[in-house]
Amino acid sequence: MRWNGWGDPERAKPLPRAVQALLPLLLGRVRKPAAPVELANVRLTPSALSGEDLDAFRGAVGDENVSAAPEARIYHSGGRSTLDLLRRRAIEQEAPDAVVRPGSHEEVRACLDLATARKIAVIPFGGGTSVVGALDPERGAQLAVVSLDLRRLSGLIHLDPVSGEAVLAAGTTGPEAESLLAEHGFELGHYPQSFRYATIGGFAAARSSGQNSAGYGRFDTMVTGIRVATPTGDLELGRSPGSAAGPDLIRVFLGSEGIFGVITEVKVRVHPTPQHRVFEAWTFPNFAAGAEGLRQVAQHASGPTVIRLSDEAETAVSLAQVGKIGKALAKGASVVTVYEGEGIPLRRARTSELLRAAGGTSSGEGDAAEWMKGRFDGPYLRDSLLDAGVFCETLETATTWAKLSELRSAVEASLKDGFSAIGSKSYVMCHVSHIYPTGASLYFTVLASIREDPLEAWLKIKAHTNDSILAAGGTISHHHAVGRDHAPWLREEVGETGIRILEAIKRELDPHGILNPGAVIAADSASSSAQDS
Template sequence: MAEITPAAPAARTRPRRSWWGWGAEDRALPDSECVALGALVPGAADTPLPVPDVRSVELPKPRISPPASLAHLMSDAPQDRASHTYGKAYRDVVRALRGELGAAPDQVVYPRGEQDVVDVLDWAAGADVVVVPYGAGSSVVGGVEYRGDRRGGVVSLDLAGLDRVLDIDTVGRAARIQAGVLGPDLEARLRPHGLTLRHFPQSFEFSTLGGWLATRAGGHYATLLTHIDDLTQSLRVVTPVGVNESLRVPGSGAGPSPDRLFLGSEGTLGVITEAWMRLQDRPRHKASASFVFGDFKAAAAAVRAIAQSGLNPANCRLLDPGEAALAGVAGGGRSVLVLGVESAHFPVDDRLAELATLARDHGGSPAGGTAGRPSAGGAGDDSAAGAWRSAFLRMPYLRDALARMSVISETFETACTWGRADALYEAVHWDLGAVVREVTGAEGMINCRFTHVYPDGPAPYFTVIAAARRGSELAMWDEIKAAAMEVLGAHGATVTHHHAVGRDHRPGYDRQRPEPFARALRAAKGALDPAGILNPGVLFDGERSRAGRTPPARRGQNE
């Protein structure tokens, strides 16, 4: 039997979160840097939009008062309500800068344990109060914003208090983890055991395990373990009709997977409170290398060869010329391929050399004249890879700065088969580029990188940058985004690879999803959430399953 040991707590000084934009408040660009950045985009505004003082932003009066039994868990403080109104998409940032917070929840609930979640759902179902589960608020698809009628009120259910690593199985390399733990805290608690979840999305510092699970997040690995699904052993979920806990086994063929029902359900079917997650030994050997290509199609062919080689690099990011120039890793119309390999047990020099051979065979040249030199300590990193990583982590803050200068700066991501990849890439640049010119009156910029790659296709991630008319930014971006979804659909690409559906991707998801599955999903919603209180409007329409129905009596967590 596996040895189960409690995880030691780890203290961490958390940065003060920005209520209106991405990440840490003190990392946002000051006005002077916003102006300098905006000057690089023809047609940008001359001055940045001011950041409102949250204390002066007008919020709608709360429509509900907490019941006495839950009052100690709830807050209607302006800071809490404002910071839980939106996620962190471009359109969220713009609306927050304008002080448009009419969608603010009436109350923010901070449960301290699973029983609190049970009690909140019981109360909400009886009071017809909408409950929007909230991890750390880094959604970029409208996943934590309620847009429907206010019904009996709206509460944001913030799971930050469920932040413990409950058990660590050092023999089976797994851990039972509560859903509210942030990425850095989770890794800090696993580190003393020599283990890691090894799941590092761009939002790692500002997102939670529960959020990753609910949105089927993509993480560190560009190949093999690309999604959080691959790391999930079992889930525990509180639904309005009972607690659902799946069997913890390495694999099972017993019918459709109960975990698959809740992975990616985005808080519409239940609230994920904890999970057993598969862990790995911490890598000790690492190396990276970067290659430049004069032709993007040749670079994409190199990536396909790598993805189909079975070498499975941990990092395989292809930056097109625009993305490479924006990140400061290459110019002159060249594309850059960033490769990384790692192992907990064996040196990786030979595997990196094999990957380098495939890159060279397709016309790639080592960036800076080196194919990567792993150090004896296993922390090898070439300069292009390091520069790209720094730019990658800084990019959301630059997006916010451009938003303040009335510049559209937003992304959309997808996945398609290799046979469709070249045509999709060209269509986005030509067809969507024409829409950007028509909508904004400027040429704009559309960049692309491959974030994850599979033997059967890549996951392209596109960035659109263009000056907008002040006051019309959202209408202009919405028109561009709608056109982007049309291009993806026309080329057989998914509406999202790892950002989830939320409310922003609903039109494309409705077209992509088979109707028999849609009926099954709606039936599951009706069975698990008969009062229709959980995150209405995400994945499917937000009407109550049975208007006026009294919710059934439910069991507590230990029954």
């Protein structure tokens, strides 16, 4: 992964000519910013670790698995939100004081013991794809901070083909997991946009949801067990797919983003690799009609594996299909459906019937297959947009079907008003990509011309937008998680009593506060409005 952008430099997507032509129409005049800083020119805060500290970690994980080199530190200095990428463009940058790479549960355990004894904060690091500030090198009350890179915890530990359960090491990436399972004829089927880099442990810690969620569920419903190392003890949970043995403690760790412990193994439900795949694209007169179609599909369990609806703005520029941008300004709201596995003709027939009744028109395979080809490539385009002077960021939420349209309008208005107030023209697109019987997610992409200080401007606009989300009844995150960026709003969403529960668990498992300080639980009760002012 590039240190200051997304993914593999070989796969970089220069802006298509059509997009270059379209941008001024959407955003007005766009000024190309200064070139990004070179890695060699970045000035990092000096490492706060002593030679003894480093030797202690070397003793625990091996010399070659501890590094305080600038390259390693900067690579682990954050995630991949647009804020992260803007911060990577500065000369002065913060970074963890070292990177430590344990190779086993026991080495993780040893690192936590060392860190506690030496007052060193630990940021668990999987694929590095957080877009909510979960990886910021915050040391809290500790003397230093290390990034605990979990990529060496990799592999398929156990497969139970009868029960359809696999135990994967937490640092296994999406492609590694699928390739290991495929050797045995199985698939996990979890494909978030971060798939190529993110890890199994990260999916669990952040309650990820993938593009095939209509077929296989969100990641937290795939998890049937976990192994965790906390600063004060280990856990191994998950004896049954259903249990009434007290509260489900697995759920304490799903969404905990490394503040309670380090997930080292995850047991997941897997299914036989699907042998068939069918694509179908649809057009609706507008977003509302498309949303009604998706609601019918969700409530009648008609069974597509993927279903997503782009609103009029997203459909018009076809941003969902990176390769095609600007080809033609399509009208209405487009829907992509994909069916995998068995019984496709029947599932498709029922889904089609429902979509047609809601006002949809099938265009056959249409753009659906093309969407699938480009589905992990969105973040590459963001890099090119930033280089061209276009601010590009995404955010997401979810609510019930009854509140969905109102929530969408509230978020769109907040984003547009926010950019408008600082004299920037913006373009806001939205899609629904995760459906449930009772509601759905909303995923927004905003483009705007970059002004003087895009980072500060975005912090304010995002804060207002977060307020709007909660006011309209949405959740502060459907699948990006909380990190540090959403922590003040989590407090509002779950209330003081909810935060006290999280704090109590934190005190019990991590009494010295070494794990990911400042993530999930905001340090104090700073309200969102305090951030506004």
